Amino acid sequence: MTEHWPHPINPSSIPTSTLARADELVRKTAFLAGLVAPKTAACLSELLIVANAHYSSEIDGNSSEPEMLEREFVLEHHQSAFGGIPELRRRIVTVLCQHHQVLHGRTQRAGIGAFARALTFEHFALLGLHPHLWSLSRGLGRRLEEYQSATGMNDPMQTDGLEGAQKLIGGGQLAFIDFMLDVCHEEVDYVTTALNRRRLRESITHAYRTNSQLKEAGITPETMPAFLALLIQGALPRSEFVTFTGLPRKAANDQLNRLLSLGIVVSTPSNHQRLEVGLPVWFAQDLLPDFHLA
Template sequence: MTELWLRPIIPSSIPESTLVRADELVRNTAFLAGMVAPETAACLSELLKFTDAHYSRLIDGSPSEPEILEREFVLEHHQSTFADIPELRRRIVAVLCQHYQLLHRRTLRNGIGAFARALTFEYFALLGLHPQLWSLSRGLGRRLDEYQSATGMNDPMQTDGFEGAQQLIGREQLAFIDFMLGVCHEEVDYVTTALNRRRLRESVTRAYKTNSRLKDSGIRPETMPALLALLLQGALPRSEFLTFTGLPYEAVDDQINRLIKLGIVMSPQSNLHRLEIGLRAWIALDLLPNFH
């Protein structure tokens, strides 16, 4: 799909309200990245790959392999695309313009949606929007009718290639940019809200009361504060984990082994005195309602 790369045509006049929302996206994604510990972020990123695949199938209408882009390709075209766009917020708009115009490129239409989403993800990462911590595909899948309508994905093929894309500058493209920014904000807000301290405490407490895997595995309620601390901090010394539980050493050691067996706590071989969070999809559904 790399031959379908398209240098975006950017509107000569972008509403200030659109640029403000792009600025807010930079701030909000930076806040999200700052509130999630690196170990928790790594787990979340792995879980989101499965979520992206689920919603990609929904968007594309059939099972599809994730589009994998060569890093050199993305970097090369990133530099040529944004060299003359100094403002970060205008670069974000340019990425969304490219997404829109790629979907209107009628030649070799099959797979273009997956390519456009993958390219948008890579560009967002290069622009520092931390897309590995939230799911654009989830947002688009949940608003699929609007996405298809905004991009004309269900329209008969009428235009072709770059010349066709040139005809798209106008109200429709600006509406699409605002739609996409809205989706991005919704998804960032969803993860930010789910992972704030108060909500996490509520979610972990509820999981300990209702999750059958925790109950059936003999996980004791006293470990709940320790697991919450591990989620928030990403990693803890075993001794500190013990302190959070208030249990005797032997009991804590048994509980840690049970949590490790469940896969929600990990003990790195390189440092057996350290514990790290190890999220699994079954408990992520307790922490992130309607995850997929």
């Protein structure tokens, strides 16, 4: 869908507490992005595409494909709708205003919710909030009744234009913005906690003790420090990974080949001496146990 939507209209007065929450979201998402190595982030992003599709289906009550937006449309809309807003925190608030407004537009159709979430995702990405590392759809799916109540999704107002937007502002838009900021914070906090080094160490230790696929493949505990280092750094030279295991070279290479066959360690065809992390669903569920990844 690439139709042009009216520019969102912010409430005339935005509470300081709301702006502070938007500011804090900028800080938290920047911290999360710095916490995750690029190769690990790429794996996580691929997993979240699947997770977002699942949660979107729960929200919309169908199994339709996720909304795909044309890049040119998004860039044009972003510049025209947010280019004149100098403060990043106010741009974030405006994105959430737009989400609310789209759901109440006169043009109601199947998939309008997916479109609103996809548009919010793209604007968040352009604002530097790294939405590929956390899932707004998961948060909304977990708080679906509140989301439906906050947006009136079950009883859309069917309004458009300046007059309709002004009505929306008086109809709980500020409460909706605060709700959406709460959801964003919860999801960023969840992933940040799951991927901090202490929690990663605990999750991997648990996986090595209990994961049936690791056991069946004959993976030994000595490889755990090497894999943890790979997960944190995203990539390692093969020789460094072997050294991290503390095993004799032959045994270390045997274990590495087993990890490669499982897909949790990846060797790129262009450089066999460089290892990268892999996060197949069966293993990623040990790191993000409350996520629907398949």
